[in-house]
Amino acid sequence: MLKGIRRIGEYFILMKKIFNKPAKFSIFFKQLVLELTKIGLNSISIVIIVSIFIGAVVTIQQYLNIDDPLIPGYLIGFVTRDALILEFSPTLIGLILAGKVGSNIASELGTMRVTEQIDALEIMGINSASFLILPKIIAAMFFFPILIILSIYIGIIGGWIGGNSVGVLASDFIAGLQYEYSQYYMTYSIIKTAVFALIITSVSAFFGFTTKGGAINVGISSTKAVVYSSIIILIFNYILTDLLLT
């Protein structure tokens, strides 16, 4: 218990170190572009693959569950759209990115720690936490919402394909997509994603940055980063939904 409280304290001390003015903006922007590529662009393919199948499965399940002549056909498109915007895209993709990006950040920083590369930065007089972690956080908070918007669109295309395969009329599906659309749901989804991005990058960076020992400990840090990020995402998913939707 005491150890847990101490780790939380260490996390916030690290956050204080991270959110500092960069020593040199030209180098910071170079790092930021590098992280945008690593964290953002390199995640596009996994987001597309996951989203297309989620969209298709959600549509087929809706079709099977509400197969009743009294229920209008457009409801399948409507439910698919809202399920993707409100929950499936931000949360599920968030959890997948916690695995992909989180483990990558923790293992990268963990390896840098055990091979003394972080110490080398400190000896040069550089705020290593800010130099290494701040670009990752900014890149994720900027790019993850873009990925989620992409995921929603791809999910809807997947839903249309899945619906087609089980006989959902395209006109019904499209009518459902347009039915009672609320712009606020997108805002909610983007806010949620930005918070998840902060959680994934900062928690994973914390575990990587504070790694002690050797290769085994890098692996342990990487696993912890994914597990804790995922748990915190689920907790914040509940808190944000309660705050923003009710």
Place this chain on the structure above:
Amino acid sequence: MIEVKNINKSFGNNYVLKNVSHKFLRGETNLIMGESGSGKTTLLKVMIGLYGLDSGRINYDNREFSNMNIREKRLVRQEIGMLFQGGALFDYMTVEENIMFPLNMFKQNSHEENLERVNFCLKRVNLENTNNLLPSELSGGMTKRVAIARAISMKPKYLFCDEPNSGLDPKTSIVIDNLIQEITQEYNITTIINTHDMNSVMEIGQNIAFIHNGVIWWHGNQEELTKTNNKELNEFVFASNLFKRIRHQ
């Protein structure tokens, strides 16, 4: 000159450094030697501020480092070059980028000026035309030499070396030792080398401190080292048959 005064450092109940006081002289290769676990790496890390102190003082040319805040310490660290045991090169950067990194970070030079400095440093460590290699493409000796080049790129006043010969063959070790000694004298810097390699001690040791159980047990020069009657020091220095034979001669 770097002076440490009455330094104490513990990790929990484990007292690693006990009242350590010593002067590390400018223009000389200052060696800290001792067995594994004797506290020499802790002393080095305390001196550069990677570990906090329990008590004591560290002075860099009469500037009290131990009392400085983190921003002031960062300014002093810009005057420090450090050669880590494994080199600690940034593995996503090429040799050129590694050496240029501190220059880009802290100097207002043009790219051409920085490149000129990089090439000068690479030439100094006999590694010309390796600019575009990645650390993963370097041998152990080359990695150490690139690390030295990076350490001297900012023209440091202080050079710290943590076991510079670990993992190297005897011939490459001598090359690295001589390079460190030449750089020390050439730039008149305060060099502190952490080692348990007796060949290094006999090759380049000028101001030698022997640390035993967290205490500076003995200090002196090479000549005094071979003639001392200090029991613990002799057990360490003359542990190998080769050195025992040398002593008897």
